[in-house]
Amino acid sequence: MEVKAADVGLLQSRYRLTKQRAAVLRALSGGGHLSAEGILHRVREEIPAVSLGTIYRTLEILRAIGLVQAFTHGGDAARYEAALDKHHHLLCSQCRHVLNVHAPELARIVYEVASAENFDQVDYSLTIVGRCARCATAARTVSNN
């Protein structure tokens, strides 16, 4: 199989590089915040017979290696994206669109709080939920709030 730059992480790991795994990486390389189902659809354009089970197994591996990060909110299905930089999510409560945002000051606050309680191996996630400008405008067009 032809090996691309994005696949290097897999080759360096103890996992094999299969066409399904490469396709999942490719599906995520375009950016965005896809559900497992969404990734399935994209991957099926290349490999019509992939199963959702394989998508989940692959995502778990890619997450373990650190190539992919997952994000959940409430009871929603998990959303996945390529792991590039540390960032946070701004989720629209209506259309469920997700924006990445940065908050460099946050890390300091988090580590202060965590070490005050003697936690180690610390990670954190901030999710901001609100109504995006587009949905706010749409709401104004229909009724008058």
Add this chain to the structure above:
Amino acid sequence: MEVKAADVGLLQSRYRLTKQRAAVLRALSGGGHLSAEGILHRVREEIPAVSLGTIYRTLEILRAIGLVQAFTHGGDAARYEAALDKHHHLLCSQCRHVLNVHAPELARIVYEVASAENFDQVDYSLTIVGRCARCATAARTVSNN
């Protein structure tokens, strides 16, 4: 039925005050971060025949009124607690114990980020995951890390 201070929120709402709802409030009044299943066990001490369905329906109502807040992490079952103040969660990745922590500086950061993207009706949640001191000690006793 005898009405306690904690029940006032329900009476003021359009919902009825039933013994099941009062019992759920009481189960949460002791503090802690309980799953629906955990709340079921506590409520069953008073009302042996309550069903899990009722627990979920009640929690949803209490959350809508603002008496209870829910919190989820990854694929874990949701955990519920009495809604007192705005705070955040420090979750132990091993024993799943949750500590409440405060980060007063956070609100400013969040509103700056959200309004930069033109979001309104903003809410947010920060979850910090790490290993608590107790689990770190336990790990050291077994192996030698």
Add this chain to the structure above:
DNA sequence: CTCTCTGCAAAGCATTTGCACATTG
């Protein structure tokens, strides 16, 4: 007395898993 609530059991949905065959290195 009416409307809401509850228990029960079944359904729903995202995710995980056992197994026999296919593929990778």
Add this chain to the structure above:
DNA sequence: CAATGTGCAAATGCTTTGCAGAGAG
């Protein structure tokens, strides 16, 4: 070729829901 990965379908775990009888106001 030995180990790992995959498709399929069934199983799982949390949560939601339809319905007929019970309880609140």
